[in-house]
Amino acid sequence: MTDMRALDIRSPRDGHPVGHLPTASEHDIAGAVLTAREVQPKWAATPAAERGAALRQAAGVLRAHADEVATVLEQETGRPVASAREGVLAGVSTLEQYAELGPVHRGRSLLGSWDAADFMVPEPRGVVVALTPWNDPVAVACGLIGAALVTGNAVVHKPSERCPHTGLLMGQLVAESFPDGVLQTLIGNGQVGARLAADQHVDVVAHVGGTATGRSILAATAKTGAKALLENGGNDALVIDADVDPKWAAAQAALGAFTNAGQLCTSVERIFVHEAVADEFLQALEAEARNWVAQPLVDVEHRKLVHAHVAEAVADGAEVLIGGEVPDGPGAFYPATVLTRCTPDMRVMRQETFGPVAPVCVVESFEEGLAEAVVDEHGLAATVLTGSMAHAQQAWRALPVGTVKVNAVFGGAPGGAAQPRRMSGTGFGYGPELLDEMTTVKVVHLGQAQPRRQAEADWRRTASASRAVSSST
Template identity: 30%
Template sequence: MNGNFALTIDGRQVAGSGTFEVRDPATGAVVATAPAASADQLDAAVGAARKAFPGWAARSEADRKAVVANVADIIEAHAAELAELVTREQGKPLAGLGSQWEIGGAIAWARHTASLDLPMETIQDDAGGRVTLHRRPIGVVGSITPWNFPVMIAIWHVMPAILAGNTVVLKPSPNTPLATLLLGQLLQEALPPGVLNVIAGADGIGQAMADHKGIDKIVFTGSTTTGRKVMASGAANLKRLTLELGGNDAGIVLPDADLDAHIDKLFWGIFINNGQTCAALKRLYVHDSLYDAVCDRLVAYAANIVTGNGLEPDSRLGPVQNPMQFDRVKRLVEQARQAGARVLCGGEPAEGPGLFYPVTILADAYDGMDIVDEEQFGPAVPIIRFTDIEDVIARANASESGLGGSIWSRDLEKARALAARLECGSVWINNHGAIRPDAPFGGVKQSGIGLEFASLGLAEFTSVQVIHS
């Protein structure tokens, strides 16, 4: 693969002030050399976005919607190239719920975003006067994206921002910048210069974006620890924020759960993207009457899942994306083993090159273990036994996180009642993590601020102006 990757600033491809290597987590080999932006280049990108903002904001909503729809067409035309690049730098397989699926999701989200409206609302219109509420763009949006879904999350951030009339400076994770840099280059075909600028570099550039007084809003997806830093930095100029942060999602399997119908959804709710998903199921509470059956069914399902290089057609899970996360998963599993958890499958990293860690299922886990109390963000899940429903709801809600949760039961009325008691932004019944572009998504407690997706997510990229006449 060639190394001709560049920053996009004011519609032009620009070399970085330096470079850094991007490695394939499946082999350790260098995929390509990425450009590293300097502080001056960040200033140039922000300046280009500020210059482009008035003209872009003045465009009609219909015009901007057509541009966003065109973005979806451009991504679709380059889907194979983008998917292979995501697999090489992120590790996920091309097939299954992998990079082709991610690019398809990016296309679907862009198309749905293009259909959204934020119409004027009339509060009063009578002999006493007229009061109307209008949504106005905020200005320059800084987007900082993570390494787990580099293209799809970029689309989640950028498309509603530009549809609302904002301009954007986008910075991908230094672990997975390549597909995002290519995406920025491709989308210049649809966008006026300066509307979307893409820079890359170490985490310090993201911090500089949070500090930058020329950026009016930050949208960030990543860890809660980093989200707090972004929030603190943005206080200097009262930046608007959308923060989608870490989760430690609990799933609760009730005694009447239909394992025959739902074991596949239970498995993929846990292990989608190798568990490297904010809204994956991270701790599984199972009623004592079904505990052994759930353990056995998950182990049997895992036995048929191939973990390997994402370019191999049979692979359904790939490597852990980076050494820091790989070491974290190893540490948490080993701590759980030493604390008495039984390793039902997996539990030992594969030999040879690449950051391969097998699907790991831990029985006899309990609250107080780090792997239960902390987000592992990898291919390992603790299964915790319960007998009392009131107790398990309290245990599920004891976490500082509140992104997602799930209830597994044949009794939908009972499941919905229990779902309403979970302290999280999204709850699924007999499923987990099934986000969709027409349903708002966001966390409570330490899992974030604000919403993404649908009209409520679009509104996050606007300010309100009320006209009294």
């Protein structure tokens, strides 16, 4: 049964209570899914342009309340309010993007016989469950919710239990622009998410979050037949070639490892640097780390996990150049940390740490660094810093990940829609292709009916020919 205890949220900055919310009951969960099932056909029958207009209106409402949502997000997760507001506005832009793309999402015609029409038409899948994370909750939720709603699905959204106030506020604001029941937000812990994922009346389970949860969702949807759309994090590598400026490379590494306190799905998690530039790079990276003011992690429990990765690496022979200690005082702060003398078998190199930690392994050649980067069970993203076009070409072809970035740890054109691989998930999570994930395709063959009189005449001719053949034999 679902755990009915309230979610108590405390500030990761100083530990003060932010608030508490009751979790959804079994009745709430079943009722939300059935309501979504009931209202979805009418929403699907709404003209696509009207669905797009509703999403555009929702984007405007969210934009008008961006400061309010950002303040709540900062209180719950510790993300600086300016950065939190950027995340909210990124969500607004995503809603606006899907408001434009949804109405022009199309099928295609097929070449068949001259007297028939054949075509493939996209249809909404039905009820979508969106399970969204705490590290960038508004932007991620807007992507999944926006693409699902604009294509005619109904959505039941459960935000992370680490930022329920943010998720509830965002959900209420966006839902104002849609018919009742088309978008519902449920609050709860992992048990609520598991119950939603296992519901027989759900057609899609879209999840952004941890790998263990993603595996459980795959098991659940294998029984129900629902589609699983998953982004389960990564263990993104950074490979640094011998021909780049080590100070520039250090700035890139720091940006990738320390932004949002390392709590991004595409954060740099492991670094392989060529020995020719290793000493200068490490010196510069240590200096860069000093410029990053310590930020809180989402909560004390997560800080324990991050510090455990660091402590275990040190016990196995890694050296701390800077950071690596739990600071005194309230909150869940953790400093920018640089580790050297790391080896690929250390847990800090094998698993997603999801904190402001830059573990560095020195390699003898670019080929060795690339080979080590390839060895990983995840497949989200990776970055290569090199002045060699040949090495860049070699890298993007060899790395088994959804996104390869050359000479920039972050960046990319709007509308990119990479597919995570292996334990990082399945399906497109962004861009126009997400509309394809939220729809299914029906093939239609439209032939001509034969008029009754013509059919009778054809029958008589066939019968007469048959009698003639019989009499001749």
